[in-house]
Amino acid sequence: MRTLLDLVVPSECGGCRRPGTRWCPECARSLSGPPIRVYPRTDPGVPCWASSRYRGPARQAVLAAKERGRRDLARPLGLALAAGLAELRAPGRPLILVPSPSRRAAARRRGGDPVSRCALVAAQSLHGCQVLSCLRVWWGVRDSAGLSARERDRNLRGRVSAAPMPVRTMNAQVVLVDDVLTTGATVNACARALTATGLCLDGVFVTCAV
Template sequence: MGDRIPNGPGSRSGAVGELLDLILPRACGGCGAAGTGWCADCARALAGPPRRVRPRADPGVPCWALAAYRGAPRRAVLAAKEQWRRDLAGPLGAALARGLESLRDTARPLILVPAPSRKAAARRRGGDPVVRAANVAASWLVDCRLIRMLHMRPGVRDSVGLGAGDRQHNLRGRIIVAPPCPDTAGFSANAEVVLIDDVLTTGATVSESVRALAGANVTVRAVLVTCVA
């Protein structure tokens, strides 16, 4: 499977792609270079193996990151979030797929659970970039599917500027497993469940997400994020 996961930039093709290039000239989401949405140099920044990280708020499961939250990976995550760069779901998702393939037990099915985001933030961004990238990752991997089962209750504030303790307090009890949700009885006994997010800072979001899933009898094997701050 690994040789099917792309390492290089995505492309626009055909007449539609040429027209888009005239209206919205392409710029790399990692460095701003003209002519491509994701250049080969920036792709290499996410091409290495995942590294183990240990956030301050320990979720109780191994946490892995593809890159540090700087340079091309940071700019790509921010562009996907704040600049409506939906095209970056392709390279970000492919990088997640490569990381997952190196971590997974290939004898078992793989379930990807995206970390939840605030509804207001998702609306502002035209959708959830974590879900988009995770969907791409699932599409590249054999015997893998994505299930959105985590939701945030109303009242969660934007975490920008909050310290570790405030982030934990902000999220405590506000991430839930809510319908529609599959029957989770014995769920993780038959599959590896990996929680996916874009940036790991204090670990508050992933810790509360793992707690919520455990309450629904879903055991998370690991957390994989694109960047660690």
């Protein structure tokens, strides 16, 4: 079936567009290095880490997953996320991944939420890890592309909320996950929303950082 499908819609690597494979070994290696500590312009008040800079295969894979419907890339991107989290994980504590929220219109257009899909793949490969999709973006939020750091902050302020946290998360290591970190306005708004529920956010981990 895969061979017949490739005759109609040829497969190509989500990172370098090499034909005949969905994700090549070279692109996989580009996301296999140690986590990179990053310092966004808008500080969320917790350490921020990335699997890669926003360039090369990581950038192409994120764009393909978001804008070209490449749902199959959730697995390699999720496994890269899991590998980075494993290096930063606090021993003996359960791990909670909180995906950064998407606007409903964007999620419908993309056939779902790529960040949540990656988080679920990561959680499946990490023992004692779960995903809590508790963040919501309310009406009035614009697409952040092309906005300055100040405009991004104004765009999101007061428009991200979190559902009350269950008691079982109180002793967990909680990490906010996203695909791209630019100015930090989104993760900062998410951090504020989580803190408002009484939750202690331990860090942020993204696929790539600008």
